[in-house]
Amino acid sequence: MVDIVATAAEAVAGIGDGATVMVGGFGAAGQPVELIDALIEGGARELTIVNNNAGNGDLGLAALIREGRVRKVICSFPRQSDSWHFDEKYRAGEIELELVPQGNLAERIRAAGAGIGAFFTPTGFGTMLAEGKEVREIDGRQQVLEYALRADVALVKAHVADEAGNITYRKTARNFGPIMAAAAATTVIQVNEVVPIGGIDPENVVTPGIYVDRVVRVTPREGAER
Amino acid sequence: MVDIVATAAEAVAGIGDGATVMVGGFGAAGQPVELIDALIEGGARELTIVNNNAGNGDLGLAALIREGRVRKVICSFPRQSDSWHFDEKYRAGEIELELVPQGNLAERIRAAGAGIGAFFTPTGFGTMLAEGKEVREIDGRQQVLEYALRADVALVKAHVADEAGNITYRKTARNFGPIMAAAAATTVIQVNEVVPIGGIDPENVVTPGIYVDRVVRVTPREGAER
């Protein structure tokens, strides 16, 4: 059952050193900045972070990396014009990188939530990102075996929650939220609004409450929502 | 691009002998009865049908089987109190059965639409339905290799379509529709209502128009909708 908690600090309580944490978002869209801030405040170290990127600018995931809390990043696209904190730690040998094609990243996360141990996909065949991996021909195409990717905790930004933990997202900020929510042992979601049970049409629920452990309403930052 | 056609006959045109046809529905909920009627009318024979069941009562899929059009059924639950047409053909050796656990059936259909050649799942391990299949231990569990299941055509019943082919469903009649729509070379959907583009909130589209080839509006049967 879902706990609706009052503060981001309560929402991230118990995330310990060495945890694997999935962080929703694609760049800034859907990034749970306030939960990450609370995670920094909470002091956890040696984290493995699963995200599409490795931090942009100085906020959120970038700040977590800057503070030296991240041992390893599993992502598809670390290097960007504003990934300076990751770049610095990576070049200094202070952070490990597992680079995963974006579709494999999404599918591996989905597999973890869906009880699929591993799957064959054409993506990556013949490239350095498939080196050492099992390959077989299926349906006339060479396919690479990829394994499910799960986490201890998922931190997700969504739009509306009802008091049963049912969740909706907003536009392309949906991105990794629904699959990460299903792939983590504990799922923590920050939302813009909490409504009573019955406040979301059952046809339009994107993440059912079964996947959600804690919800916290976060007041949108100035300029972060319209 | 989607074609909005006027009749069920046009919607199923071109389905030839020997085709593999996915048919949506779980029992009667979501069963595209009018499309199946048109398929019977169209005369195609030697069909392979993918559905959860093997026909209930005398309508829809049951009628298709009664008419001797079906060479093989791939399903999870053929035997029911009202599956008499299938039972008769099966006992007479006139129809082949591939029995698939329901979750494997759904996941294999999803895999076909998602470009996954095969996947490992614990379901079925140690049972007669996994005999002869590849098994390996992943994450401490014995898992069975299952292959994607695709089709030439999917016949689906949904609720509303817009003129771009975006689709919504109604309650538990959603069932296999979205995954079958993505797993077939040609997807044909019968709906209760067609609305202009923009008539479905982009957040609430369940099957995007990219998966849909033909849409036909069917007047609900007396008592079949409320």
Next chain:
Amino acid sequence: MTANGQPIDKNGMAAAVAADIPHGSFVNLGIGLPTTVSNHLAADSGVTLHTENGMLGMGPEAHGDEVDPDLINAGKIPVTELPGASYFHHADSFAMMRGGHLDVCVLGAYQVSAAGDLANWHTGKPGAIPAVGGAMDLALGAKETYVMMTLLTRDGAPKLVPECSFPLTAVQCVKRVYTDLATFAITPGGVEVRALHGTSFADLKALLDVPLLDATAR
């Protein structure tokens, strides 16, 4: 130990299962007998019911004007929708089950083995048309799989057995077995008897060909 009250009927078994479902659980009740467990869940149980044909928050059976052909359960019986419900497609629904997100699944059985193997889908009789549905997924998918069954067949043969003779549904998946004569927990240490209904531990031991541990005083 001596006999302890009377054997319980189906209703009693359903009540026993319901009493063991933790508050706030997400639960799938198998077709047939297990469906009756819902009648014994208190209004404040916080239990959310899953039906594998694509819904969480399933309500009681629908009657009269409530009947909607688009809203049925896994047994294809019209049901109702509770506030806070959600709908999803079949792959998402089985992902929910197979991904281990349900807390409890309750199933009927032909046989359960001492190791927790389940046989509940196929009699294996020649000429029988097999149908598996979601049984193999359900048996493995929930965090805890409970079985409800009479302990003996109509012919008096035990259904809790050293090894299943019927075709298996899944291996080592059953955690608890609720029967008319006793409730069992299948643990790494062996089969524990948790409750007795109208029989003694000694009589139960004599009845079954499975080593039993007495945990009734637990």
Next chain:
Amino acid sequence: MTANGQPIDKNGMAAAVAADIPHGSFVNLGIGLPTTVSNHLAADSGVTLHTENGMLGMGPEAHGDEVDPDLINAGKIPVTELPGASYFHHADSFAMMRGGHLDVCVLGAYQVSAAGDLANWHTGKPGAIPAVGGAMDLALGAKETYVMMTLLTRDGAPKLVPECSFPLTAVQCVKRVYTDLATFAITPGGVEVRALHGTSFADLKALLDVPLLDATAR
């Protein structure tokens, strides 16, 4: 054959790609140069744009009050929503791509080989931080993968090559290559030159270390 007009610029390449996209296609335009193809799609092209971060029906770049931080494209640039759009999560979005549902994908490249191998994600230079994003999925996922690039590097080295020396993105995936000097089709029979821009077939042959077939009269 003699020289045919002038070399085309980036704008001309984008127009050439746009002209070859069939009416009603579902298309993904890669980050950077390929994005500009959208400027050349006619209003009645019937083309629907996919962005892999979870949207079909993407509109032009957003400006001023239209900017919404929750609505961005794969290049993380604010965009707009067209009527008939839909949103979906990342696994569904890549399933759409990887399942072969997109008609055309347009990508930039460091190199394309005569067999259609693509290198567009990593220079392989020591010290470079690799980043792959959706490149490997896009290259394989669409029914047709088109590449847009200058034919030569700044140093004058051909980018259409017998074998890629840069790390591969995917094997045998590119169907057409649009460059400033020529347009190529990579076919089972070899590399066909479909159009020439300010160069002759003979000069192009001399420039490239790849066997070429003259299909300009096609």
